[in-house]
Amino acid sequence: MVFTIDTLLFQVLPYVPVALFIIEAIRRYRQRPFSYSSLSSQFLEGDRLFIGSVPWHYGILFVLGGHLFAFLFPRELIAFGSVPWRLLILEVTALIGGLVSLIGLVELTIRRLTRDRIRAVTNVMDLVVLGVLLTQVGLGVYIALTMRWGSMWFATIMAPYLKSVVLLQPNVDLVSVLPWVIKLHIVGAYVFLAILPYSRLVHMLVWPVHYLFRRPQVVIWNAEPGSLRSTGEPERGG
Amino acid sequence: MTDRMNALLRTAVVVGSVVLMQGTSRAQDAADPTGALFEKQCYSCHNIGSGKKKGPDLKGILQRRDRAWLHKFIASPKSMKASGDKIAVGLFREFAPEEMPDQMLTPLQIEDFLNFIDKVTKSGKVFVPQSGQLSRPVRPGDIEAGYAYFTGKKKLAAGGPACISCHSVQGVTPLGGGTLGLDLTQANARYTNIELASILKAPAFPTMSRLFANNPLTDEEVVQVFAYLQSTKTRTPDPGRSAFAFVLIGMAGTVACLGLMNFRWRARLRTGVRKDFVAQAVERHRKNLRSADHSHRAGRDA
Amino acid sequence: MNVRLQMAMVFHLDKCIGCHTCSIACKNVWTDRRGAEYMWWNNVETKPGTGYPTAWEDQDRYRGGWVQGSDGKLRLRGFSKGGTLESIFHQPYLPTIDDYYEPFTYRYQDLFDTPEGADQPTARPVSMITGKPIDIQAGPNWDDDLGGSPVYAENDPNLTHVSEEDKRLLFELERMTFFYVPRICNHCLNPSCVAACPSGAIYKRGEDGVVLINQEACRGWRFCVTACPYKKSYYNWSTGKSEKCILCFPRIETGQAPACFHSCVGRIRYFGGLLYDADKLPAAASVPEGELVDAHRGIILNPNDPAVVAGARKNGLGPDVIEACRRSPVYQYVIDWKLALPLHAEFRTIPMLFYVPPLMPVMATVENGAYDTTETGLFGVVDNMRLPITYLARLFSAGNEGHVRYALKKQIAVRAHRRMVTVGDLDRDAVTSMMQEVGADAAELDAIYRLTSLPTEKERYVIPPSHREEAEQMLKTDVLRAKGETGFGFLERPVRGT
Numbered sequence A: 001m002v003f004t005i006d007t008l009l010f011q012v013l014p015y016v017p018v019a020l021f022i023i024e025a026i027r028r029y030r031q032r033p034f035s036y037s038s039l040s041s042q043f044l045e046g047d048r049l050f051i052g053s054v055p056w057h058y059g060i061l062f063v064l065g066g067h068l069f070a071f072l073f074p075r076e077l078i079a080f081g082s083v084p085w086r087l088l089i090l091e092v093t094a095l096i097g098g099l100v101s102l103i104g105l106v107e108l109t110i111r112r113l114t115r116d117r118i119r120a121v122t123n124v125m126d127l128v129v130l131g132v133l134l135t136q137v138g139l140g141v142y143i144a145l146t147m148r149w150g151s152m153w154f155a156t157i158m159a160p161y162l163k164s165v166v167l168l169q170p171n172v173d174l175v176s177v178l179p180w181v182i183k184l185h186i187v188g189a190y191v192f193l194a195i196l197p198y199s200r201l202v203h204m205l206v207w208p209v210h211y212l213f214r215r216p217q218v219v220i221w222n223a224e225p226g227s228l229r230s231t232g233e234p235e236r237g238g
Numbered sequence B: 001m002t003d004r005m006n007a008l009l010r011t012a013v014v015v016g017s018v019v020l021m022q023g024t025s026r027a028q029d030a031a032d033p034t035g036a037l038f039e040k041q042c043y044s045c046h047n048i049g050s051g052k053k054k055g056p057d058l059k060g061i062l063q064r065r066d067r068a069w070l071h072k073f074i075a076s077p078k079s080m081k082a083s084g085d086k087i088a089v090g091l092f093r094e095f096a097p098e099e100m101p102d103q104m105l106t107p108l109q110i111e112d113f114l115n116f117i118d119k120v121t122k123s124g125k126v127f128v129p130q131s132g133q134l135s136r137p138v139r140p141g142d143i144e145a146g147y148a149y150f151t152g153k154k155k156l157a158a159g160g161p162a163c164i165s166c167h168s169v170q171g172v173t174p175l176g177g178g179t180l181g182l183d184l185t186q187a188n189a190r191y192t193n194i195e196l197a198s199i200l201k202a203p204a205f206p207t208m209s210r211l212f213a214n215n216p217l218t219d220e221e222v223v224q225v226f227a228y229l230q231s232t233k234t235r236t237p238d239p240g241r242s243a244f245a246f247v248l249i250g251m252a253g254t255v256a257c258l259g260l261m262n263f264r265w266r267a268r269l270r271t272g273v274r275k276d277f278v279a280q281a282v283e284r285h286r287k288n289l290r291s292a293d294h295s296h297r298a299g300r301d302a
Numbered sequence C: 001m002n003v004r005l006q007m008a009m010v011f012h013l014d015k016c017i018g019c020h021t022c023s024i025a026c027k028n029v030w031t032d033r034r035g036a037e038y039m040w041w042n043n044v045e046t047k048p049g050t051g052y053p054t055a056w057e058d059q060d061r062y063r064g065g066w067v068q069g070s071d072g073k074l075r076l077r078g079f080s081k082g083g084t085l086e087s088i089f090h091q092p093y094l095p096t097i098d099d100y101y102e103p104f105t106y107r108y109q110d111l112f113d114t115p116e117g118a119d120q121p122t123a124r125p126v127s128m129i130t131g132k133p134i135d136i137q138a139g140p141n142w143d144d145d146l147g148g149s150p151v152y153a154e155n156d157p158n159l160t161h162v163s164e165e166d167k168r169l170l171f172e173l174e175r176m177t178f179f180y181v182p183r184i185c186n187h188c189l190n191p192s193c194v195a196a197c198p199s200g201a202i203y204k205r206g207e208d209g210v211v212l213i214n215q216e217a218c219r220g221w222r223f224c225v226t227a228c229p230y231k232k233s234y235y236n237w238s239t240g241k242s243e244k245c246i247l248c249f250p251r252i253e254t255g256q257a258p259a260c261f262h263s264c265v266g267r268i269r270y271f272g273g274l275l276y277d278a279d280k281l282p283a284a285a286s287v288p289e290g291e292l293v294d295a296h297r298g299i300i301l302n303p304n305d306p307a308v309v310a311g312a313r314k315n316g317l318g319p320d321v322i323e324a325c326r327r328s329p330v331y332q333y334v335i336d337w338k339l340a341l342p343l344h345a346e347f348r349t350i351p352m353l354f355y356v357p358p359l360m361p362v363m364a365t366v367e368n369g370a371y372d373t374t375e376t377g378l379f380g381v382v383d384n385m386r387l388p389i390t391y392l393a394r395l396f397s398a399g400n401e402g403h404v405r406y407a408l409k410k411q412i413a414v415r416a417h418r419r420m421v422t423v424g425d426l427d428r429d430a431v432t433s434m435m436q437e438v439g440a441d442a443a444e445l446d447a448i449y450r451l452t453s454l455p456t457e458k459e460r461y462v463i464p465p466s467h468r469e470e471a472e473q474m475l476k477t478d479v480l481r482a483k484g485e486t487g488f489g490f491l492e493r494p495v496r497g498t
Ligand code: SF4
Pocket: C184, C185, C186, C187, C188, C191, C192, C193, C194, C211, C227, C228, C229, C230, C231, C232, C233, C244, C349
């Protein structure tokens, strides 16, 4: 086997962040549960946060969902995109998702860097996170614009590649011929995974879906009700 | 009516050119085992008789170069270049950034290739690869079928991806086609018919060859996509315009989305409740001052 | 019947002197930390006024508490469950720090370090968030004693129900009046903060009803802040977790009153257990507004009723706990005497902190140079109060004026009765008919007088034993080992995650 930079990036590297992600996220959850928080700064500044946070989160959730769908159901995606107008709708919505999240992210970055109160609650890792996300989303939008149609070639090239990674037989051939911009985007995704458990990004792992299924009130007993406080019986022993 | 006539006319042109191409190629020796090997190993970069590709046309190579030199060069072009051989360095410069890789060929195989090239050269014909031969002449209706394959409306039988994923052809959709690969509008201007057909059958480009390695186009599909690509030969590509439309629609949609979010949460608290109260009180105070000032003045005047 | 114990409170507003000692006690014990400087788990606000945070009672703005749907079911005013997840990226109704105040300190060191010069050195105020000099815009109790009335008192959300004429009178300089409302978390029976927490980090302790936020499960989504109509859940901007009053549970577990109770200068605070029927719970919060106070009283059980005692025993409440509930001053004020009323029952969280509405400086009627001591003259006070009864009813009985009027009349009856006994210048018939009107005999009025004016600490704070030693056993740990090895507090330091 010829060992190239591609082999390193796309064959070996993927497993490092994945392993880090899984092990560290669980370890942190169990050992340092206090550090799992959204770390929201809305309390310190709300108006600008709205302009940034809402588009960012909805945009990126949509886009990530799209990536996931294309990975899981490439055939269905291709079938859907086989009629030109459907393909266009698909691509335009994806682009909108990307642009919306990019605008939100840029706004969040500006807010974080320019507001004194927000800077007071910013640490180095927050800046790293912002840097990685800006690069990723920026590249993504650039790719969507210049290397069309992403949904289609993702389904035909990236989906099999990712599948090969998941199946522990990474097929570097598929990606090694892609333009460097796309390669950078893929590497960025691995970097994202790697920093996730070490950053505030962990809040996405504790997104509270279970809220939908729980009863409104929570009562916790330090011991089973009915078995406590048996002492103080005046008649006991008497 | 005119559409119909246009279609007919296009078909006629394509059929004509294909017939021509078939005429020149019939004789060829694809059955020759060395020919098949040549197609597999060399043809992605070299023609015999039909012009430069990534590398030089090999027609009459034996007449131009020394046989011993050729042996050495083919076996390891890189070491030849490294040794400072003038011709090798010149070739590398001419075809940069393409670089001919070292070949794992025995001297016997190289000899076979050289003989084969010589045979084709002497026959006065060009090398037509097996894949360059269409299985049947183009018929009316092929263009439409080819268009359907191109956009993916009709699935390729072996399951290969539709062309539009990566390629555009002027007018294929209102926003054009893919841009990861080449714009194929004038594919035929860049490639000969033979090459085009051969690319469709067994693409030699790195990405395509991998994508289609296990699911090549059927002969029928090759003819039809070929026919479609031929029919677009006369169009002028204008990728900038479709890209611009794409961006524009995207931006309009983005603005709409942002507006929607703003509308959805229009009742949100802004600037702070306390600040509002202070602003209102200050405003009221100002107004009182003004009216007091006014009545004061009015009183003095009276 | 599902009998449970709730630690409940009564604040006697007529006795509060607005000294803020309670707030300071709490601050010193619990919230003197980065990110918590602005939190006042206990605060004392001036009424009329907008309180802390500004206009917290205005649920059209902040959307706290519950509302009753047209189907009679309760739902959170702020968000449905789906709406919670929808609004999780930016909470539309969350107050920001500007609605509280930006915590500040002064650069005292400058007073010493400034080189000699023509001017006096000053200690500039600096923000405790950014460390930079700020213009102080607000502080805790910024509207204390009606300070800044045009901004604050006039925007009191409770005044929307007061007539224009009364409002004008209210702010007439000579007549102007105010009273204090000390507030802590009400440790509600139907807490909306618990129901709104998407992480399920907030819970009510089964044993004593204290509402707590599990700091390790809180993810800082801040829905409790919005959902608590009393704004008694606070977001720590430094650690990224929400915090609230813990009713000093480490103190009550060891039989001590919470710090704010313990330190109260006016001795206005009463603390004791109530037994209630948990089965009646959602229903008691789902009645029309005017009946809410009665419904609240309806779920509280009589600790002398044998059926209740049996139910309590069945649920594991020991005889010593039940005995403590019998002596509970809260039970007396709320149920026996019907003097104490819940604050803003219309939020439907069933708060367990009750207030005795204040009589305030009485506007006695003077006739012929002598106080009018007839029945009409005395009771007339109630309707001629400087603060309109509509206003008090908004605060303490969800608009039902009858409850407030009764509580005020009863307090006047106590005064009249005691004056008759001690001074003897009142007409016995007038006093007797007053007593009849409030349905109380002399013994009851004397009891009220005693518990209001002369209570000992033991009478004010009757804390049922919590038997932590048994809880430890129930957790199936080795008690002796636990005693030797386990301390309180965090295993992980409460610092902001990255
Ligand atoms: S007062 Fe607020 S924080 Fe306290 S229990 Fe009630 S709803 Fe929760």
